[in-house]
Amino acid sequence: MKLLVISDAPILYDKGTKQAYAPYVKEMDLWMSHVSHTTFIGPNEFSRPLLLKPFDRQDFELLPVKRLEYNRISTAIKSLINIPGQIQLLYKQMKKADHIHLRAPGNLAFLAGLVALSFSRKRISVKYAGNWDPNSKQPLSYRWQKRLFSSPKWSKNTNVMAYGQWKNQSENIVPFFTASYSKTDRKVFQKEFVSPIQIIFVGTLSKNKNPQLLIELIEGLHKHGISAQAHFYGDGPMMQQLKQHARTVMVTERSRSQPQSNPNAGSSLSTERSRSQPENVATPQSNPVSSLSTERSRSQVENRSVPQSNPVSSESREMDGHQNTRSSQQKSPSRTDRSRSKDNGAFTFHGNQPAEVVRKAYKQAHFVFLASQSEGWPKAVAEAMWHGCVPIASPVSCVPWMLNNNGDLDLKTLFIITLGQFEPVEDGLEANKLIVKSETPRGLIFTKINRTITDLQWLLNHQDHYQMMSQAAQTWSQQYTLEDFEKEIVKLLNHQT
Known part of the structure; x- marks a missing residue:
């Protein structure tokens, strides 16, 4: 199975070794252990200190893109310039992939979600790591992403992993968790x-x-x-x-x-x-x-x-x-x-x-x-x-x-x-x-x-x-263990949820 991971989380190089934020690495190692090939699309630069950990598997492909940011006029202009090229890259890689995995919320995941509308028959999973509470006050872009991922157009072959259990959600919203221990x-x-x-x-x-x-x-x-x-x-x-x-x-x-x-x-x-x-x-x-x-x-x-x-x-x-x-x-x-x-x-x-x-x-x-x-x-x-x-x-x-x-x-x-x-x-x-x-x-x-x-x-x-x-x-x-977490990942990859 060819897995495509799209995330704003940066993957950095240190003496030829690929590494990223430690909890992110811990989870993605589990995903990669159940597929034959993995491609990441995301930034490869980050200016602030991170608690880094090398990936267990180093044979994945990293296609770096510039971070999309809109907090300043100068960065917003650069991001708008980069969007067409990123859309082409996302479309090309989604076409090749057997399973598309988005890490949201984030500007890149939002853009990827829009592109993924063209691949309704593909198996898609979205890990929404933010607040899914429908009554909470959140930035406009976060609210747009939640509406997009909850859309009926996504329901057929897409599962959105959201933390907690909330009323009146679409069928593709799956209550999820994160585990740290065995x-x-x-x-x-x-x-x-x-x-x-x-x-x-x-x-x-x-x-x-x-x-x-x-x-x-x-x-x-x-x-x-x-x-x-x-x-x-x-x-x-x-x-x-x-x-x-x-x-x-x-x-x-x-x-x-x-x-x-x-x-x-x-x-x-x-x-x-x-x-x-x-x-x-x-x-x-x-x-x-x-x-x-x-x-x-x-x-x-x-x-x-x-x-x-x-x-x-x-x-x-x-x-x-x-x-x-x-x-x-x-x-x-x-x-x-x-x-x-x-x-x-x-x-x-x-x-x-x-x-x-x-x-x-x-x-x-x-x-x-x-x-x-x-x-x-x-x-x-x-x-x-x-x-x-x-x-x-x-x-x-x-x-x-x-x-x-x-x-x-x-x-x-x-x-x-x-x-x-x-x-x-x-x-x-x-x-x-x-x-x-x-x-x-x-x-x-x-x-x-x-x-x-x-x-x-x-x-x-x-x-x-x-x-x-x-x-x-x-x-x-202690009911949420790494073993159960891995079982849920396998279900998502096999589209069993």
Whole structure:
């Protein structure tokens, strides 16, 4: 089978080796393993830093094109000039291909979608990695692409993979997912909800992700006497701005005097057990909110930056069957910057790190934070849930469905309505397994900082509920594995969906 992949994702050369953004490579290696020949059409240049990974298969053909951009007059003129040539290239390659795979949303995918109308008998799949929520506010070009791909003219031989499940969609829209881990990676992670609270951010430090809101949340927690620490994994244009912001955060005497675990001994204890099969999940639902509101108060304080041990690293126990083994203390990743306020190491900026380093951080964190304005499938949230982290996330795209929480109610009320009043349990790991239900919320919806602080205060006083959320999160996430993801790709290639 000849596969044609059309994407705005750049494929770059390094000493003759083809490489691209690591998650993109991981998925496309699966696609290429089931076809005889693959051709990529897309850019081969990119000016910003990327977390790169070489493709396992290097025998594919890359036909480079210029990126179509319309954010400035000069780039718009160049793009208009390039469009006729790109249309000819797309038409020629589509004619040769047995299966056409578009990666949307993007300007190149949009152009390819229009050209593909001439090949209605060809097998076509569209991976729409953006927000498919029909009620969300999106750029005009994104709305046009969704209308094009949902058109009845596409329905016959085309499948559009969209994240989440939405009502009133055309028959060719297929609810889809993305996987990061194998079935063999399934375990039960038991978190000890001890002070200081560990909150992790994983992703690009950009305006769309709103990482500054995590700094404000940490500041607000300290003002309410709750000791908390934030760890940022990733790089981006906001890095220096965030470091400067972190240096201005006031840590109150009350929160500093609160009992805390020794960072060198570990701030959260994670227990792992083999999981054979995840439980059933809740019925999807969604009620996205289009904007975030924050309540901020700033205080200036003398700052300094002092190296110290990684506050996320901790002693962990991994239980496989009935055997317990203690792992040695994790070493702090290299090139890690720590911004401190007074005597509390409240913020740590790790930069881009390998996947295994991030996985260790997931295991030791209590919460994962994501306040994006727009998402498709928030991979960092799904990965963190796999390891038992409870998400604190904005209600965009399929996030309310993932978290089993549309954000209408505060956490206390949500628990009372969904599960009823019940007594705290003594053994969180064993007893909570009996009462975790499909209705259990798997995360907190983030819309206002004060409301999130109230929810976290309530969880601190009801730690058995935190354990239930953590277990519900990992049960849901661990149903999406690389093996099942590959099976779905094969179905798409064979047009079986």
